[in-house]
Amino acid sequence: MKKLFSLIATLLILALAIWIGRLLWIHYMDTPWTRDGRVRANVINVAADVSGVVIDVPVKDNQPVKKGDLLMQIDPEHYQLAVKQAEAMVASRKATWEMRKVNANRRKDMDALVISAESREDAGNVATSAQADYQLAVAQLEAAQLNLQRTKVLAAVDGYVTNLNVHRGDYARIGEAKMAVVDRNSFWVYGFFEETKLPHVRIGDPADMQLMSGEVMKGHVESIARAIYDRDNPESRELIADVNP
Numbered sequence: 001m002k003k004l005f006s007l008i009a010t011l012l013i014l015a016l017a018i019w020i021g022r023l024l025w026i027h028y029m030d031t032p033w034t035r036d037g038r039v040r041a042n043v044i045n046v047a048a049d050v051s052g053v054v055i056d057v058p059v060k061d062n063q064p065v066k067k068g069d070l071l072m073q074i075d076p077e078h079y080q081l082a083v084k085q086a087e088a089m090v091a092s093r094k095a096t097w098e099m100r101k102v103n104a105n106r107r108k109d110m111d112a113l114v115i116s117a118e119s120r121e122d123a124g125n126v127a128t129s130a131q132a133d134y135q136l137a138v139a140q141l142e143a144a145q146l147n148l149q150r151t152k153v154l155a156a157v158d159g160y161v162t163n164l165n166v167h168r169g170d171y172a173r174i175g176e177a178k179m180a181v182v183d184r185n186s187f188w189v190y191g192f193f194e195e196t197k198l199p200h201v202r203i204g205d206p207a208d209m210q211l212m213s214g215e216v217m218k219g220h221v222e223s224i225a226r227a228i229y230d231r232d233n234p235e236s237r238e239l240i241a242d243v244n245p
Contacts, residue, residue: 032197037209042186044157046071046179048172049150052078061164065155065181072153072179074172079148086141093134100127157183189219198224 056073059065104127159181166178189209193201205221 032193032200034191034193034197037189037191039187039189039211041188042157042183043162044159044181044183045177046153046155046181047175047177048072048074048153049174050074050079050147051173052076052151052171054166054168054170054172057164057166057168059161059164059179061161063161064159064184065161066158067155069155070152071155071161071181072166072172074151074153076148076151079144079151082144083141083148086137086144090134090137090141093130093137097127097130097134100130103127155181157181157185159184188222189217192228 052074054072055075057071058073059069059071065071162180162182164179166172170178172178201221201224203221203223207219207221209217209219211217
């Protein structure tokens with residue numbers, strides 16, 4: 001009797017272990033997880049679109065900013081003068097065009113015995129050329145106004161200033177990054193999963209993400225990559241994830 005009880009107890013324990021193992025296996029397969037994850041965000045490099053002396057930097061490193069906030073002011077004096085010169089050129093070219101146009105219309109109305117067809121045609125060509133010069137001056141004025149606007153370097157997104165590397169009196173050059181802004185609305189987490197777990201991952205599935213600090217964040221699967229870098233294939237190149245299995 002004692003042996004029978006011991007055998008039954010052993011079988012029950014074995015069955016329980018098998019059942020628990022089965023549950024763990026199902027959970028492992030149906031609830032994919034990974035430790036290989038990273039938090040990322042869009043980082044916007046902030047650079048001047050026009051050159052000049054920096055006269056104001058109203059932000060500090062790690063400061064939160066909103067879209068449209070002033071990050072850096074470049075001395076606008078040269079660009080203000082350029083706008084005035086362009087405005088004067090527009091006025092001059094417009095006056096010339098109006099004069100040439102009146103002259104061409106007057107010659108067009110003259111009798112053929114008074115003025116030759118060639119002279120009439122020349123007057124029309126001169127008026128057309130004057131019109132083109134006026135349109136060019138208008139375009140140059142618009143470019144000068146745009147350059148003046150760009151002496152104010154503004155935040156493109158809501159975010160946080162980081163790696164601030166510009167000070168009052170520095171000279172800013174076109175395209176030279178002086179700081180970065182981390183887009184506060186662009187944070188995402190990417191994770192690398194084993195191939196056997198991927199069939200259970202669907203776009204739109206809810207996901208829990210536990211940071212190293214212990215904080216748990218809620219999210220959802222936005223997309224699934226279709227390729228990774230193959231270290232054994234010399235033809236496999238860049239622009240796909242290099243995963244260390």
